[in-house]
Amino acid sequence: xxxxxxxxxxxxxxxxxxxxxxxxxxxxxxxxxxxxxxxxxxxxxxxxxxxxxxxxxxxxxxxxxxxxxxxxxxxxxxxxxxxxxxxxxxxxxxxxxxxxxxxxxxxxxxxxxx
Amino acid sequence: xxxxxxxxxxxxxxxxxxxxxxxxxxxxxxxxxxxxxxxxxxxxxxxxxxxxxxxxxxxxxxxxxxxxxxxxxxxxxxxxxxxxxxxxxxxxxxxxxxxxxxxxxxxxx
Numbered sequence: 001x002x003x004x005x006x007x008x009x010x011x012x013x014x015x016x017x018x019x020x021x022x023x024x025x026x027x028x029x030x031x032x033x034x035x036x037x038x039x040x041x042x043x044x045x046x047x048x049x050x051x052x053x054x055x056x057x058x059x060x061x062x063x064x065x066x067x068x069x070x071x072x073x074x075x076x077x078x079x080x081x082x083x084x085x086x087x088x089x090x091x092x093x094x095x096x097x098x099x100x101x102x103x104x105x106x107x108x109x110x111x112x113x114x
Numbered sequence: 115x116x117x118x119x120x121x122x123x124x125x126x127x128x129x130x131x132x133x134x135x136x137x138x139x140x141x142x143x144x145x146x147x148x149x150x151x152x153x154x155x156x157x158x159x160x161x162x163x164x165x166x167x168x169x170x171x172x173x174x175x176x177x178x179x180x181x182x183x184x185x186x187x188x189x190x191x192x193x194x195x196x197x198x199x200x201x202x203x204x205x206x207x208x209x210x211x212x213x214x215x216x217x218x219x220x221x222x223x
Contacts, residue, residue, distance in 0.1 A: 093157075
């Protein structure tokens with residue numbers, strides 16, 4: 001099946017700094033990528049949907065200036081958490097889809113803000 | 115409002131017992147529903163979708179529009195079925211997924 005990777009798998013950063021998470025589709029071109037957030041023992045909450053070359057569409061309650069999403073190519077989307085705070089600590093998961101095919105999920109990135 | 119409800123956080127059964135993981139949804143249009151599975155330390159992966167009406171790893175799920183349900187069933191649970199199961203609803207033009215809270219299935223020997 002199609003493979004989606006995320007980098008880094010785990011990152012620790014200091015409060016007030018920014019951190020970038022990459023999501024790559026390794027063997028297919030992803031017209032749409034999705035970013036989710038998962039708190040411990042909770043479900044995935046969609047943060048935003050991004051299409052290559054377009055601005056991301058954010059879900060209600062998600063701060064677009066805090067969570068910057070860039071989908072510059074058909075194989076790469078990035079999520080930048082700006083001015084991170086401890087409450088941003090979470091598990092961030094991306095998924096990618098080509099056309100109307102199923103979504104393929106990345107392994108996730110654990111962010112810890114100290 | 116679009117919503118997916120999985121009422122059970124944990125379902126614990128013995129090997130060989132039947133399994134039913136419940137999922138109810140709220141959606142104004144024609145729903146497209148999925149079951150995803152996450153095994154320990156692995157990524158989320160698609161188990162089955164209602165439109166394909168297939169059986170994967172012995173699991174089946176039938177969409178019941180009258181009861182707005184999409185319960186996942188397996189007649190004889192195996193230990194390797196132990197995992198986290200999420201029911202999801204596709205919504206919107208980009209078919210974004212709305213996930214339920216998930217049910218942890220624990221199959222004991």
